[in-house]
Amino acid sequence: MSASPARSRLESPHHTLPLAHGMGVDTVLPDWPPLTVVEVAGLLRHYPDAGAVRGILSHSPRPFSAASVVATVGGSRAAVFVKRHHARVRSAAQLEDEHAFMDHLRRNGAALGVGICEVLVTGTAARALTLGEWTYEVHGLAPGLDVYREAPSWTPFQEVAHAEAAGRVLARLHQAAAGFDRPHRAGQPLVSGFTLFAGDDPLAAMADYVAARPALADYLSTRPWRDDTRRLLLPFHDRLRPHLGHLAPLWTHNDLHASNLTWTGAGPTATVAAVLDFGLADRTTALYDLATAIERNTVEWLALTESRAPTVHHDQVAALLAGYHAVSPLGTEQRQALAALLPLVHAEFALAETDYFHGVTRSAGNAGLAYEGYFLSHADWFHGADGQALLAFIRDLPL
Numbered sequence: 459m460s461a462s463p464a465r466s467r468l469e470s471p472h473h474t475l476p477l478a479h480g481m482g483v484d485t486v487l488p489d490w491p492p493l494t495v496v497e498v499a500g501l502l503r504h505y506p507d508a509g510a511v512r513g514i515l516s517h518s519p520r521p522f523s524a525a526s527v528v529a530t531v532g533g534s535r536a537a538v539f540v541k542r543h544h545a546r547v548r549s550a551a552q553l554e555d556e557h558a559f560m561d562h563l564r565r566n567g568a569a570l571g572v573g574i575c576e577v578l579v580t581g582t583a584a585r586a587l588t589l590g591e592w593t594y595e596v597h598g599l600a601p602g603l604d605v606y607r608e609a610p611s612w613t614p615f616q617e618v619a620h621a622e623a624a625g626r627v628l629a630r631l632h633q634a635a636a637g638f639d640r641p642h643r644a645g646q647p648l649v650s651g652f653t654l655f656a657g658d659d660p661l662a663a664m665a666d667y668v669a670a671r672p673a674l675a676d677y678l679s680t681r682p683w684r685d686d687t688r689r690l691l692l693p694f695h696d697r698l699r700p701h702l703g704h705l706a707p708l709w710t711h712n713d714l715h716a717s718n719l720t721w722t723g724a725g726p727t728a729t730v731a732a733v734l735d736f737g738l739a740d741r742t743t744a745l746y747d748l749a750t751a752i753e754r755n756t757v758e759w760l761a762l763t764e765s766r767a768p769t770v771h772h773d774q775v776a777a778l779l780a781g782y783h784a785v786s787p788l789g790t791e792q793r794q795a796l797a798a799l800l801p802l803v804h805a806e807f808a809l810a811e812t813d814y815f816h817g818v819t820r821s822a823g824n825a826g827l828a829y830e831g832y833f834l835s836h837a838d839w840f841h842g843a844d845g846q847a848l849l850a851f852i853r854d855l856p857l
Contacts, residue, residue, distance in 0.1 A: 476517040489819045490524040490544065492517045498528050498540055504580045504587055505596050509533020519608065522547065522648055522737070522814070527599065538578065539597040546818055548593050550586035552646050556736050557585045557595070559638055559709055563733075567634035572627060573720070573732030575600050602720030602731025609717045612759040614771045617726040620716060621755065621774040625781025627730040628714050628751055632744045632786065638709045642741035645670060648814055650712035650750065650807040652742035655695050656702065661687060667809065673817020674809060677825055690837040694801040701795035710747035712738040712807075715754040738807065745792060748782060749799040753836075757848070762835050763827070770848050776855060783857040797852040801840035808833035 476492055499511045509530035515537065518525035525541040557577045564574040576598040577585050586595045605616070615621045643649045654663045661684060668675050668683075711718075711733065718735045721728040756778065758769045782788065788796070811828035815821045839845045 476519070488524070489521060489821075490542070493524050493526045493528075493540060493542060498526070501540065501587070501589070501594050502528075502530070502538075502596070505538075505578050506581050507534050507578055508538050508596055509535070516607075519610075520735075535598060537599055539575070539599055541595050541597070543593045543595075544818065545588060545591050545593050547647055547814070548586075550584065550588050550593055552643070553586040553593065553595060555640055555643055556739055558640070559635075559739055560736055562638040563631065563634045566637070567630065570630040570634055572630045572634055573601055573730075575732065575734065600720045600732035600734055602722055603724060603728075605721045605724050605728070606715075606717040606719070609715075610760070611713075611715050611717070611754050612757065613716075613755075614758065614769075615716050615755060615774055617728075618773050618777045619726045620721070620728065621771075621777035622781035623729045624714065624716065624719060624751065624755070625748075625778040625783075626785050627719070627733065627781075628711075628748060628778075629782045629785035631711060631714075631733060632708060632747065635709050640709065640741065647671075647818070648738070648807075648810050649740050650738040650742075650810070651740045652746045652803075652806065654806050654809075655691075655698065655802045656705075658699070660692060660695050664809075667806075671813045671817070674813035677812055677816040677829070681829070686834055690834060690841070691802060691805060694798065694837070694840065698795070698798040698802065701791070701798055704791065704795065705743040705745060707741055708744050708747075709739060710742045710744065711736060712740060712742060712747055712750055713754065714747065714751040744786075745796050745799055746803055748779075749796055749803045751778060752796075752800060752852075753803055759832075759836060762831060762839070767844065768839065770844060772848070772851055775848070775851065779852070779855060780857060788857055793853055793855065793857075797849045800849060800852065801837055801845065804836045805833055808836070 476488065493514060495511055495514055498514065502508045502511055509532040512529040512531050515527040515529050523541055523543045525539065527537055528540050529537050560574050560577060563572065564576070567574060578596040578598065579585055580587055586593055615624070642651055642653065654660050654667060657663055664687060668678055713735065714733070719733060720731045722731050752775055756771045756774045761768045779788065808828055811832065812825050815825040815828055840849065
């Protein structure tokens, strides 16, 4: 294989790199070089509403792209959020669905109290811009405080009341998403879709998914992925099967962790000010998105990387579901379907990560963590006592 595009020509050995979230509990050197003042200054010349760069205020620790809050002068705002993807991860055309979804939510969600960032346009009315090997997007800043900025996925809310607030905003987000009817983002890397387990034959769907991704096919060629899937995931699909006909398609966020929300304050009474980062958004179902929010926030999966049992925050599960139920009531059938979905919602994105780490960043260690530690180990955990207890808790929870 060719050399990884990560840590490519923008990186300077004379500057200390900001750290990024890794696949375990520790921060790591980023795969992608951080944005620079010179780079962003050149970019913002294409965005007349952004103004000129005064300085970079912060670097995001998120691992799949480079992003910064940038102070500006001479435009319509004091700062903007700039995000840079490698072109192998996102093209400008691939970002179009994501930006259209954000537009739809901003129009429909304002009356519901759902804040969504504005995506700025270039002088030629483009949303995203490709310059060399990079694809850029520029957003207005979200209102509120970025309380969970340093929190990686699979870490809990600081307050139980935050979980309830997140559940409420997720239900409102689903209400705002109604009427956005584009097809799912077929073939795009690093998307959290619901295609593998949405039909009657997951193994056939997975075979098609793998065949369409040469790097993933190469990685799995020496692994018994069909046997792994039969053993660990198909029993859960059998339990989901009776509910599949009741899961209405809906474009969803698919990564509603606390760190993808801004807040009206830092204390226990804070509510959600805005929803961030629609990079994993796709056409799934409302319950898939709700199950993903449970998976992202309430089970401390990173413990598995240190051979520890994950802590499950049942109080936060209950609060998240109570908040959602207060806006969009969850009946008995929906709670049963939610419990059936939960052991499966990680699987498609785990394979997407495996494809990304093997094919783009060329990290054998991270590819192994994505497949062995994420795709397999999370499913295996749900077969154990703690996982079964969580599923029973959701099925039996009075709302």
